[in-house]
Amino acid sequence: MSVPYAKLPAWVDYGLIPLINLIVAFLVAGLVVLAVGESPLRAASLLIEGAFGYGEGIGFTLYYATNFIFTGLAVAVAFHCGLFNIGGEGQAYVAGLGVALPCLWLDQFAPWYIVFPAAILGSAMVGGFWAMIPGWLQAKRGSHVVITTIMFNFIASSLMVYVLVDVLKPAGSMAPQTRAFTDAGQLPRLDWLLASVGLDIGGAPFNLSFLLALVAAFVVWVVIWRTKLGYEIRTMGHSPTAAAYAGIRQSRIIIITMMMSGALAGMMALNPIMGDQHRMQLDFVSGAGFVGIAVALMGRSHPVGIVPAAILFGMLYQGGAEISFEMPQISRDMITIIQGLVILFAGALENMFRPAITAFFATLGGAGSDKPLPAAE
Amino acid sequence: MNDIAIELKGIDKKFGLVHANKNINMRVRKGTIHGIIGENGAGKSTLMSILYGFYQAGAGDIFVDGKKTVIKDPNAAIAAGIGMVHQHFMLVENFTVLENIMLGAEESQVLNAGITKARQELKRLEQEYELDVDPDAIIEELPVGLQQRVEILKALYRGAEILILDEPTGVLTPAEADHLFRILEQLKSQGKTILLITHKLREIMAVTDEVSVMRRGEMVATRTTAETSVEELAELMVGRHVLLQVDKGPASPGEVLLSVENLSVRDGRGVDMVKNVSFDVRAGEIVGIAGVAGNGQSELLQAISGIRRATTGKVLLQGEPIHVTGTADPSELRHRGLAHVPEDRQHMGLVLKFDESENSILGYHDDPKYLNGLFLNIDAIRKDAVDKIEKYDIRPPNPKLKTANFSGGNQQKIVLAREMERDPAVLVIGQPTRGVDVGAIEFIHKRIIEMRDAGKAVLLVSVELDEIRSLADRVLVMFDGRIVGERAPDAGEGELGLLMAGVEDSKEAAQ
Numbered sequence: 001m002s003v004p005y006a007k008l009p010a011w012v013d014y015g016l017i018p019l020i021n022l023i024v025a026f027l028v029a030g031l032v033v034l035a036v037g038e039s040p041l042r043a044a045s046l047l048i049e050g051a052f053g054y055g056e057g058i059g060f061t062l063y064y065a066t067n068f069i070f071t072g073l074a075v076a077v078a079f080h081c082g083l084f085n086i087g088g089e090g091q092a093y094v095a096g097l098g099v100a101l102p103c104l105w106l107d108q109f110a111p112w113y114i115v116f117p118a119a120i121l122g123s124a125m126v127g128g129f130w131a132m133i134p135g136w137l138q139a140k141r142g143s144h145v146v147i148t149t150i151m152f153n154f155i156a157s158s159l160m161v162y163v164l165v166d167v168l169k170p171a172g173s174m175a176p177q178t179r180a181f182t183d184a185g186q187l188p189r190l191d192w193l194l195a196s197v198g199l200d201i202g203g204a205p206f207n208l209s210f211l212l213a214l215v216a217a218f219v220v221w222v223v224i225w226r227t228k229l230g231y232e233i234r235t236m237g238h239s240p241t242a243a244a245y246a247g248i249r250q251s252r253i254i255i256i257t258m259m260m261s262g263a264l265a266g267m268m269a270l271n272p273i274m275g276d277q278h279r280m281q282l283d284f285v286s287g288a289g290f291v292g293i294a295v296a297l298m299g300r301s302h303p304v305g306i307v308p309a310a311i312l313f314g315m316l317y318q319g320g321a322e323i324s325f326e327m328p329q330i331s332r333d334m335i336t337i338i339q340g341l342v343i344l345f346a347g348a349l350e351n352m353f354r355p356a357i358t359a360f361f362a363t364l365g366g367a368g369s370d371k372p373l374p375a376a377e
Numbered sequence: 378m379n380d381i382a383i384e385l386k387g388i389d390k391k392f393g394l395v396h397a398n399k400n401i402n403m404r405v406r407k408g409t410i411h412g413i414i415g416e417n418g419a420g421k422s423t424l425m426s427i428l429y430g431f432y433q434a435g436a437g438d439i440f441v442d443g444k445k446t447v448i449k450d451p452n453a454a455i456a457a458g459i460g461m462v463h464q465h466f467m468l469v470e471n472f473t474v475l476e477n478i479m480l481g482a483e484e485s486q487v488l489n490a491g492i493t494k495a496r497q498e499l500k501r502l503e504q505e506y507e508l509d510v511d512p513d514a515i516i517e518e519l520p521v522g523l524q525q526r527v528e529i530l531k532a533l534y535r536g537a538e539i540l541i542l543d544e545p546t547g548v549l550t551p552a553e554a555d556h557l558f559r560i561l562e563q564l565k566s567q568g569k570t571i572l573l574i575t576h577k578l579r580e581i582m583a584v585t586d587e588v589s590v591m592r593r594g595e596m597v598a599t600r601t602t603a604e605t606s607v608e609e610l611a612e613l614m615v616g617r618h619v620l621l622q623v624d625k626g627p628a629s630p631g632e633v634l635l636s637v638e639n640l641s642v643r644d645g646r647g648v649d650m651v652k653n654v655s656f657d658v659r660a661g662e663i664v665g666i667a668g669v670a671g672n673g674q675s676e677l678l679q680a681i682s683g684i685r686r687a688t689t690g691k692v693l694l695q696g697e698p699i700h701v702t703g704t705a706d707p708s709e710l711r712h713r714g715l716a717h718v719p720e721d722r723q724h725m726g727l728v729l730k731f732d733e734s735e736n737s738i739l740g741y742h743d744d745p746k747y748l749n750g751l752f753l754n755i756d757a758i759r760k761d762a763v764d765k766i767e768k769y770d771i772r773p774p775n776p777k778l779k780t781a782n783f784s785g786g787n788q789q790k791i792v793l794a795r796e797m798e799r800d801p802a803v804l805v806i807g808q809p810t811r812g813v814d815v816g817a818i819e820f821i822h823k824r825i826i827e828m829r830d831a832g833k834a835v836l837l838v839s840v841e842l843d844e845i846r847s848l849a850d851r852v853l854v855m856f857d858g859r860i861v862g863e864r865a866p867d868a869g870e871g872e873l874g875l876l877m878a879g880v881e882d883s884k885e886a887a888q
Contacts, residue, residue: 226753227751227752228742228743228748228752231753234731235731238728238731239725241724242739244684244725245682245707245726245739245740246740247683247708247710
């Protein structure tokens with residue numbers, strides 16, 4: 001017997017439930033702060049102050065958010081095809097080559113507006129390629145992408161250590177990193193954008209790639225919901241049997257989707273490399289690929305949800321740094337715990353409160369709810 | 378002694394805005410078989426879910442044996458003596474009969490003592506109700522009819538006095554169904570009370586003592602079965618007069634449009650499901666394939682429509698070969714004039730999470746008229762969907778509504794509209810009316826006949842023998858992957874039933 005259920009109003013589904021998850025995550029995080037003998041309220045105010053209280057904080061928050069928009073979109077695109085791409089970390093890491101190599105070559109003679117498109121293309125292609133291999137293995141050999149993309153993270157890590165230590169490191173340098181780019185390899189900062197609302201971003205590396213991330217979010221929306229390819233991807237994601245019935249070539253769609261996903265993850269490399277450090281360093285991705293999973297889950301795989309979710313995680317990164325600076329009792333590891341709690345409640349336990357909330361709205365007589373599924377076949 | 382086993386007073390249940398049960402009053406007399414019929418979405422399942430404790434009613438009371446009883450979960454229902462046999466069996470397939478029956482009623486952490494006791498109790502039940510099953514048989518090795526018997530025994534083992542059976546005959550052959558009805562009679566004679574939920578009017582007439590009819594969440598009538606008729610019940614269910622007999626003229630078959638030669642197909646486990654099957658379908662005729670579910674019909678349809686690779690054999694579509702053992706793919710076949718209404722509309726024919734208009738192009742989404750280059754032409758798609766909604770009377774008439782929110786009948790109409798409006802030469806249809814309400818069945822049958830009369834070749838697969846007999850011009854019976862006989866549609870039900878049960882047709886076997 002099928003279970004009739006009342007559809008939740010959209011504002012509950014997309015607004016209230018994430019909010020409740022978030023509040024619970026912060027309450028539990030508050031207990032952790034309390035346990036080390038600090039005031040949770042002060043920590044919370046430091047977090048918010050640090051992230052949004054002044055221009056430079058906002059600049060850093062948005063800088064981090066840029067990374068998470070790219071990796072969140074990458075995970076979301078794969079989700080729409082029913083694929084779980086855990087390899088954003090490795091794809092972004094390897095895609096660093098697609099950014100750094102054009103920079104190292106072109107910054108000698110071309111202006112930044114030539115270098116930037118070349119780096120965009122390079123990062124997308126390398127990231128796409130790195131995701132294509134697991135995609136191909138899934139489509140043709142049935143190797144599960146969850147396993148292969150994790151394995152490719154490790155391969156990426158080893159490969160990049162080799163490349164940075166043995167190939168790209170300038171002779172005589174001690175640091176495993178490329179030489180610094182000239183001005184042509186550096187993206188313009190968006191200080192004017194925040195200056196227009198009277199904020200000074202100070203030293204924050206908030207740069208042009210943020211706008212690229214917003215463009216990418218829009219493009220993802222168009223591709224997924226407004227193109228034939230997106231239609232086929234969504235059909236695959238919802239029902240592989242319906243896709244087979246419709247004559248959609250599944251292996252082709254899987255490979256293309258993974259390449260798109262990898263390309264998005266890859267473009268994340270633009271932000272730290274061209275926007276901040278102006279060189280490629282070891283471990284420049286530093287977990288953004290994994291945060292993308294939580295961002296996509298929290299944003300319900302929709303660009304409109306992913307952008308705010310990415311900003312939320314940007315806030316945790318930036319505000320978290322402030323907390324550990326101001327409260328010596330709370331180490332960076334504690335911040336990681338708090339971030340982990342948000343990921344846990346917003347992502348992994350996304351469905352924890354859903355049944356209760358659904359039941360509540362069902363008894364309420366649910367204003368604005370839709371027709372239920374037809375009962376029993 | 379109270380002679381009312383169950384009384385429902387003012388049961389009311391809302392899901393959001395949907396009023397699934399409106400002030401239901403019903404009495405079921407002890408020791409009777411009480412039928413409940415109604416279209417899909419009429420609220421039968423919700424009502425039974427409330428009675429079995431899956432849901433709580435918003436208002437109203439349940440009286441079991443005259444005592445007001447609160448049934449807060451299925452355990453409470455079992456404690457009150459109510460048992461349920463689900464449409465989809467709740468059995469652990471690789472456990473034995475005995476293990477399944479004990480499941481959830483083990484009594485202690487160590488099984489040994491319980492097993493001996495359960496074995497004795499099971500033996501007693503089997504004797505008392507003449508329900509023979511080998512307690513040590515593995516469930517998945519038993520035929521469906523016996524699995525159902527295990528479900529019944531499970532309920533009796535838990536002390537059920539009142540049994541709810543939800544669409545029990547959907548998966549049975551006519552002979553198995555008859556056997557089930559004899560079991561129900563036996564249970565009744567032992568004083569058990571049975572609630573039978575079904576959409577098959579014939580079964581209601583055959584076994585029930587009383588019948589309650591539901592329509593749109595309301596209990597519209599209760600009749601003594603002996604004093605009512607199929608026509609009256611159908612009218613009560615739908616709320617208007619229904620044509621139960623399909624109105625169709627004689628067929629005028631033309632050239633062969635679909636020809637299947639020596640086709641064999643394996644399923645995903647590597648088991649041969651279709652074995653050397655050959656037949657033709659001509660323009661202007663409906664060829665029906667009858668058979669119990671799981672005898673290779675699904676694989677046959679999938680191979681013909683290019684979804685599943687055949688191992689050997691040939692298929693000709695309008696005289697041209699289809700590469701069924703290799704490169705045939707559904708979109709190519711669509712272009713060549715083969716439309717396919719799949720058996721499993723919920724997983725194959727539709728994407729339930731898509732909105733209606735998105736589903737109205739599934740499989741035809743590469744047609745330039747729905748596209749602007751690489752982009753979907755949303756306006757054209759919506760407009761096309763609105764046309765089909767109007768023509769096929771799909772309700773609610775909203776192309777933006779999520780497909781899961783349409784009733785079974787309307788979902789099927791979405792698929793039919795999509796496939797029939799392409800004006801195909803060959804139409805392959807599986808289970809056109811499974812889970813579809815009576816009103817929609819009439820509509821769907823009419824459309825299928827219209828396709829035939831327009832000179833299309835129609836291949837119809839259905840497990841509803843009545844449907845095959847009323848629609849098809851020729852009936853092929855499939856058993857264990859083979860076509861075991863061909864009959865005219867007016868062949869006796871008993872004769873067809875024997876073929877469906879695998880009793881070899883002497884004529885065919887001699888060939």
